[in-house]
Amino acid sequence: MSVSLQFQNLRIEGSSRAGDASWFRVHPPGLAFDVGRGSLALAGASEIFLTHGHLDHALGLPFVLSLKAMQGVESTRVFCPADILEDLRRLVEAAESLEQASYRYSLEPLEPGDQVSVGRDLSVEAFATDHVVPSLGFQLVRARKQLKDRFRQRSAEELAELRRDGVEIEDVTQELWVTYCGDTGTGVFDLEPRLFESTVLLLECTFFGEASRSRGQRFKHLHLSDLAERAPQFRNQDLVLHHASWRYEPTEIRSAVEQELAGLAPRVHLLMD
Numbered sequence: 001m002s003v004s005l006q007f008q009n010l011r012i013e014g015s016s017r018a019g020d021a022s023w024f025r026v027h028p029p030g031l032a033f034d035v036g037r038g039s040l041a042l043a044g045a046s047e048i049f050l051t052h053g054h055l056d057h058a059l060g061l062p063f064v065l066s067l068k069a070m071q072g073v074e075s076t077r078v079f080c081p082a083d084i085l086e087d088l089r090r091l092v093e094a095a096e097s098l099e100q101a102s103y104r105y106s107l108e109p110l111e112p113g114d115q116v117s118v119g120r121d122l123s124v125e126a127f128a129t130d131h132v133v134p135s136l137g138f139q140l141v142r143a144r145k146q147l148k149d150r151f152r153q154r155s156a157e158e159l160a161e162l163r164r165d166g167v168e169i170e171d172v173t174q175e176l177w178v179t180y181c182g183d184t185g186t187g188v189f190d191l192e193p194r195l196f197e198s199t200v201l202l203l204e205c206t207f208f209g210e211a212s213r214s215r216g217q218r219f220k221h222l223h224l225s226d227l228a229e230r231a232p233q234f235r236n237q238d239l240v241l242h243h244a245s246w247r248y249e250p251t252e253i254r255s256a257v258e259q260e261l262a263g264l265a266p267r268v269h270l271l272m273d
């Protein structure tokens with residue numbers, strides 16, 4: 001089962017529950033953030049970004065590569081934290097050996113600050129997060145072009161001519177379009193404060209309620225109270241919560257969000273069935 005959320009010209013499809021499976025596809029450009037335990041919906045992604053090696057996020061990698069090999073799809077670029085690259089390579093090679101097949105993929109290590117182009121005007125930048133194993137988060141950055149003020153009155157022909165002459169007629173700004181933190185404890189808010197400015201923020205929220213208050217700290221996950229404490233800082237247009245533990249029902253989560261995040265609640269979406 002997966003859920004699809006539409007934000008103007010951005011569509012996010014995915015499925016995410018703690019300890020079960022987490023994966024997302026972001027359109028455009030159609031890339032995947034994590035692969036869960038594998039899903040048919042991931043076969044179309046030509047770039048896959050893995051946040052960390054926990055099996056509920058990464059086990060699906062050989063399955064997805066196998067699926068693509070059967071469909072004869074061109075090579076897939078897989079990006080992951082540098083520290084887990086060799087383990088992932090062995091996992092994929094074991095699957096290739098089991099299937100007596102060879103998959104077409106490249107496995108590329110990322111460090112915080114690294115950038116990867118994922119299409120016209122789009123790139124992904126890695127940042128550090130706060131989890132119990134080596135981990136990264138990812139930002140989809142969109143270059144937005146706007147005609148410079150002094151060229152506003154020009155005709156289309158004049159603009160075309162200026163362009164031909166190599167004149168820079170547009171200003172380019174970099175918009176943090178989507179930020180995905182993967183699994184993380186509260187350290188991420190200091191490690192990557194730009195996440196508060198991202199247009200859309202995909203943020204894990206694993207625990208809810210007083211009884212689970214200390215569990216977030218212990219397992220390096222977020223509790224709803226961690227978000228409530230920082231509510232005024234979230235300047236995002238849309239905040240997508242995911243990775244809730246199966247012990248909570250969607251109705252229970254929705255009412256906790258409405259009570260504890262109050263002013264933020266209208267901008268909060270839950271990515272769960």
Ligand SMILES: [Zn+2]
Binds near residue numbers: 131
């Ligand atoms: Zn994890």
